[in-house]
Amino acid sequence: MKEKRATSLIFAIMVLDLLGAGILLPILPYYVRAYRTDALTVGLLSLAFSAAQFLSSPALGAVSDRIGRRPVLLWSIFGSAAGYFLFGLAGSLWMLFAARLLDGVTGGNISTAQAYLADISAPGDRARNFGLVGAAWGIGFVAGPALGGALAGFGLAAPAFGAGVCSLLTFAAAYLFLPESLPSARRAQSGVTLAAVNPFRQLAWGIRHASLAPVLAAVFLFHFPMAGLQSNFSLFTLEKFAFTPSDNAWAFVFLGVMVSLLQGLILRRFVKDFGKTAYLYLGLWIMAAGYVVLAFSPNVAILYVSMVLTALGSSLAAPTLTALVSQCVPEDQQGAALGVNQSVLSLTRVAGPVWAGWLFDVWGPPAPYWTAVFWLGCALLLISARRGR
Incomplete structure (x- = not known):
């Protein structure tokens, strides 16, 4: 019962934290366009946050291994608010x-929450409980963008203040x-050293x-194109379908x-019924199909079909990769391992948005998405080689 209560609490905290992040998503490119109109600048803004997070995440992970998860989590959340x-x-x-640099320096929220879940979960339950992270992302990106779109009616700065209140x-x-x-x-x-x-x-x-x-290499290859999608999806829909912030x-x-539905309900209910590697393979294939459909979507209906595919693929693959990282090291x-995992994710958010922004400006809006198939194929080969050893 104590484990269930702690799991529910950390889930609620992740939802609130990601609600704040979700508020900014639909308006960020419009905000940047007040100063610059190219896709690369949007990518560079994402780079600023992620580069700072890359530098700080291992330190926050190492500190949390020594002083506990709670104080590190509190510090990270307060930094996000600021x-x-x-x-x-x-x-x-x-x-x-x-x-964005300030938020990134203190950006250990999710990696520390994952370490918290690892602490309170039996090894066999970690993939299922890591699915809660995806469910929290889902809920945050349900309510967050809706709230952000509503707040944007009061000015483009209003969603940022709303995100601060959520934090x-x-x-x-x-x-x-x-x-x-x-x-x-x-x-x-041992004490926390510079090393x-x-x-x-x-x-x-x-x-x-x-x-x-x-596993870390596969994490990078999987999240690299996704980071590009997250940073310039609003630009893609603006250019191709004339989408408004709403x-x-x-x-x-x-x-x-x-x-939220896929990871919060389906994955947590059925993950034990499937082999973890097979689960990951299936997610990678579905994700690749989603990127191709997204790149060449002729209308808004097909665009939404592509989002179903990418959501399903991500729900299958992402928590399984995190569980594999957790299973590679002792308690x-x-x-430290999940901090390094967060650093790898930060590197994808450094490189992915810049790469996607450059492709968007030079090769056209669909390019960041159809090229994603190559990166997912490399991840598939890595996991296959690891399994064969």
Whole structure:
């Protein structure tokens, strides 16, 4: 019962946290267009957040292995609130970048929540419980974009202030109700050294780890094109279908509903009935089909079909990859491994939006999506090779 209560609490906190992130999604490209109109600048804004998150995530993961998950989670959530409020107050492009950098430096929210789930879950239940992260993303991207689209009617800065309020509510909920998940006896006993908080050293540790390295590489290849999609989907629909911020808000709402239903209900109910690697294979194939349909969608109806496919593929593959990362290390390295995993995700959000923005400007709006099939194929080959050893 205690485990179920803690799981419910961390899920509620993730939903509130991702609600704040979801609020900004439909309006971000429109906000940037007040200063620059190219897709690459939108990608560079995503790069600023993700580069800062890459530098900080291993440190936050290592610290959480030593002092516990709760204080690190509280720090991360408060930093997100400050970043959102600064974004809303920004009156220039450089202030937008500064706001995203601040949010990124403190951006250990989800990786710390994943480590929390790993602490309270039996190894066999981790894939099922990591599915809660996807469900939280789904709910955040249902209510968040809808709220962001509504708030945009009061000005483009209003969604940023709304996101800041959501983060403050998340902080309050975590401070008041969330217990610590990592007992002192299970914490890493060594002090936090410069080597432990060096993101490149931590990343190198993950790369040298024989069983972890191929999984981390597959994580990168899977999320790289997805990061590009998340950063310029609103630009794609604006260029191809003349979507307004409200239209994009409803598109993200639809995608969020699909992810929430798939990961919150189907994956958690049926994951034990399937082999994990087969589950991942199926997700990669469906995801590839979704990208192709998205790239060449002739109308809005087919666009929505592509979103169903990408949501299904992601719901099958993403939590399984996270579970594989968790299973590669012992209990006292969960925070470090998931921190490195978050660093890899941050690298995809550094490279993916810039790559997608460049392709969008040079090769045309569909290019970031049909080229995604190549990256997913590489991930499939890596996982197949790992299984064969």
